[in-house]
Amino acid sequence: MGCKKIVIIGPESTGKSTLCEGLAAHYHTAWVREYAREYLEEHGMGYSYETLSTIARGQLALEEKGAERERDLLFIDTDLYVIKVWSEYVFGRCEAWILDEIVRRKYDAYLLCNTDLPWADDPLREYPDPGIRERLYHIYKDLLINQSVPWAEVSGVADQRLGRAIEAVEGLLH
Numbered sequence: 001m002g003c004k005k006i007v008i009i010g011p012e013s014t015g016k017s018t019l020c021e022g023l024a025a026h027y028h029t030a031w032v033r034e035y036a037r038e039y040l041e042e043h044g045m046g047y048s049y050e051t052l053s054t055i056a057r058g059q060l061a062l063e064e065k066g067a068e069r070e071r072d073l074l075f076i077d078t079d080l081y082v083i084k085v086w087s088e089y090v091f092g093r094c095e096a097w098i099l100d101e102i103v104r105r106k107y108d109a110y111l112l113c114n115t116d117l118p119w120a121d122d123p124l125r126e127y128p129d130p131g132i133r134e135r136l137y138h139i140y141k142d143l144l145i146n147q148s149v150p151w152a153e154v155s156g157v158a159d160q161r162l163g164r165a166i167e168a169v170e171g172l173l174h
Contacts, residue, residue, distance in 0.1 A: 002071075003067050003070050003071055003072060003073065003074050004072065004073050004074070004108040004109075004173060005063075005067065005074050005076055005106075005107045005108055006023075006073070006074070006075050006076065006107070006108060006109045006110070006111065006169060006172070006173075007075075007076045007078070007079045007081075007107050007109075007110050007111070008020050008023075008075060008076065008077055008078070008110075008111045008113060008154075008165075009078055009079065009081055009082055009110060009111070009112055009113070009140055009144075010112055010113030010114070010115070010137060010140055011113075011115055011133045011136040011137050011140070012133070012136075013117065013133070014113035014114065014115055014117055014133075014137075015113055015117050015161060016034070016077050016078060016113055017033065017034060017037075017077050019111070019113065019154065019161065019162065019165055020032075020033075020075045020076070020077040022162040022165070023075045023162070023165055023166065023169065024075050026162070026166055027073050027075075027169075029070055029072060029073045029074060029075070030066055030069060030070050030074060030075075031066070031074070031075040031076070031077060032062050032063050032065075032066040032074065032075070032076045032077060033062065033077050034059070034077040034078045034082075035055055035058035035059040035061075035062050036055045036058075036059070036078070036082075036083075036086075038058070039051075039054070039055050039058055049087065049091045049093070052083055052086060052087045052091075052094075052095075052098075053095050053097075053098070055083060056080055056083045056095075056098050056101075059078065059079070059080070059083070060080070060101070063076055063079070076107075079102075079105070079107070080098055080101055080102045080105065081102060081140065081143055083098055084098060084099065084102060084143075085136065085139050085140060085143070089136065089139070107149050108149070108150075108172070108173065109149060109150050109151060109152070109169070109172035109173065110144055110149055110150075110151035110152075111151065111152055111153075111154050111165055111168055111169070112137075112140055112141060112144055112151060112152070112153045112154065113154055113155075114137065114153055114154065114155035115130070115133045115134055115137045116155045116156070116157075117157060117161075141153075150172045151172075152168035152171065152172060153168075154168060
């Protein structure tokens, strides 16, 4: 059957990394971190349209490495949908290869993180405005509605959010 891959997506500061870590611990498996964070920590926030292509390739490499190691279940902190939304929101366009790769890649489920968590200030985050966060959330939701992979929304704080995510994973995979 192969490794089941669940992607966690959503706007900035919606608990994606924390959720991935918690889900991986609960299911005794691994998770793939967000490459963009690693890249921006090393190179700074002065990114360009072309930089997003580099970040997308780095994300795919981490995902491939994670899928090679895990046989059963892998949680992925963001995928190319995030690069697509980021690129289109900031630059008004997205590289064709990224769009093609979105269509080509296969996942088993998505969890969409709601914006109900308070904004956590971080030098790598750009959009603390609640209106922008909500707009981005609806862009992600629209993407998920218009594709065929099962998905669920996750909301709540701390353990409540993790519990709801576990329930969603159980429902999506069984």
